[in-house]
Amino acid sequence: xxxxxxxxxxxxxxxxxxxxxxxxxxxxxxxxxxxxxxxxxxxxxxxxxxxxxxxxxxxxxxxxxxxxxxxxxxxxxxxxxxxxxxxxxxxxxxxxxxxxxxxxxxxxxxxxxxxxxxxxxxxxxxxxxxxxxxxxxxxxxxxxxxxxxxxxxxxxxxxxxxxxxxxxxxxxxxxxxxxxxxxxxxxxxxxxxxxxxxxx
Numbered sequence: 269x270x271x272x273x274x275x276x277x278x279x280x281x282x283x284x285x286x287x288x289x290x291x292x293x294x295x296x297x298x299x300x301x302x303x304x305x306x307x308x309x310x311x312x313x314x315x316x317x318x319x320x321x322x323x324x325x326x327x328x329x330x331x332x333x334x335x336x337x338x339x340x341x342x343x344x345x346x347x348x349x350x351x352x353x354x355x356x357x358x359x360x361x362x363x364x365x366x367x368x369x370x371x372x373x374x375x376x377x378x379x380x381x382x383x384x385x386x387x388x389x390x391x392x393x394x395x396x397x398x399x400x401x402x403x404x405x406x407x408x409x410x411x412x413x414x415x416x417x418x419x420x421x422x423x424x425x426x427x428x429x430x431x432x433x434x435x436x437x438x439x440x441x442x443x444x445x446x447x448x449x450x451x452x453x454x455x456x457x458x459x460x461x462x463x464x465x466x467x468x
């Protein structure tokens with residue numbers, strides 16, 4: 269079922285996990301993370317493994333590539349037929365496997381659309397009390413609140429280091445990732461300009 273291992277791409281992005289078998293002919297059901305289902309449907313090779321595989325490294329534990337013969341949406345999930353997986357028993361054995369795809373193979377996004385993974389680490393600029401630009405911090409996570417995407421921004425101290433509260437916990441703020449507040453996104457410069465107030 270799994271193709272020859274070869275070198276593990278350095279840019280693997282975890283996009284979902286297999287939750288079990290689907291039907292009796294070897295299809296698997298995948299729970300995609302966030303808004304990444306389009307990527308899983310758009311590529312013909314995934315990398316499968318357990319979470320510790322990527323973290324631990326080493327050829328023996330490295331994620332292995334698998335060819336995707338067919339895939340389609342099924343409600344909020346994805347179902348797929350993987351090469352060499354032709355019965356329910358083999359499909360069930362893949363339960364809890366993580367699904368990775370190299371970032372370099374992602375389909376090109378439409379204009380004014382961004383993959384969330386590309387926003388992580390970008391500097392977010394907002395406005396101070398006088399309306400001038402001020403750096404708010406950097407994106408540590410992107411989430412969906414049901415209506416739109418939200419950037420979780422790690423705040424910076426006056427010295428420029430990540431800010432923490434009295435208990436040593438990171439100080440973050442949420443910035444809506446919507447056209448009404450985001451003026452520009454420059455992935456090459458790793459910068460997002462917004463009108464979000466620094467003291468919000």
